[in-house]
Amino acid sequence: MYNIQNIVAKNIADHRKKHQLSLEKVSKATGVSKNMLSQIEKGNSNPTITTLWKIANGLHLSLSQLTSLNNDTVDFIDESDIVPIIDDKVTIYPYFPYDDHKKFEMFKMAIEPDGKMDSAPHHMGSEEYIIVNEGSLEIEVDSTIYTINHHQAFRFNSDVAHSYRNRSNVTAVFTSTMYYQ
Missing domain, CATH: 2.60.120.10 (Jelly Rolls)
Known part of the structure; x- marks a missing residue:
């Protein structure tokens, strides 16, 4: 099983890199402080569901895009x-x-x-x-x-x-x- 903090950290970092976004731009888009975003992206903070929704909505991502590993296909889920x-x-x-x-x-x-x-x-x-x-x-x-x-x-x-x-x-x-x- 994977640590949710690390999954969220990787997905935020990947999204920022792909779209060339600074922490400041992400902070303005999401309403989450730069300091908190930095801690989340480093995997040092366990964000609340409310914070995850703010980040997802601000980055125009779904919650699962932010919190899940990227899988191409899924046949069965336990x-x-x-x-x-x-x-x-x-x-x-x-x-x-x-x-x-x-x-x-x-x-x-x-x-x-x-x-x-x-x-x-x-x-x-x-x-x-x-x-x-x-x-x-x-x-x-x-x-x-x-x-x-x-x-x-x-x-x-x-x-x-x-x-x-x-x-x-x-x-x-x-x-x-x-x-x-």
């Missing part, structure tokens, strides 16, 4: 092979990294009781598809709260700020598919 992204009461398992040809990425997400995750707007025109596999999930989109229960699905335009909450006493487990136009 959860034990995935490097989870863990932040407080939220865990994300990037099952299918972003593919330029298919324009989507897919995650399994788990939010522990009383857990919450805020998300900045994703790329313009992006959509998110949620299927709740266990528990109950609240999603706030554009100041409206929706409750999605076990075996229910929800789709929304994710190019606006949104948040996920688990107000129940059991872990909410759901599948999230991000589609980028």
Whole structure:
């Protein structure tokens, strides 16, 4: 298994080199300080999910492009092979990294009781598809709260700020598919 810090560090460094971006330019694009970006790129800092989303959105990358090893093809994925992204009461398992040809990425997400995750707007025109596999999930989109229960699905335009909450006493487990136009 690979260390998520090293994967993120390599992907940021590769992206900066490919696009000839300074830390200052990346900082302005992402809203993450140059010092923090430097620490992340060196593999010395374990960024929060919120920080990862800021970096991904600022660099116009999907979360999985930032947090996954580059694989050409995937035939079978076992959860034990995935490097989870863990932040407080939220865990994300990037099952299918972003593919330029298919324009989507897919995650399994788990939010522990009383857990919450805020998300900045994703790329313009992006959509998110949620299927709740266990528990109950609240999603706030554009100041409206929706409750999605076990075996229910929800789709929304994710190019606006949104948040996920688990107000129940059991872990909410759901599948999230991000589609980028």
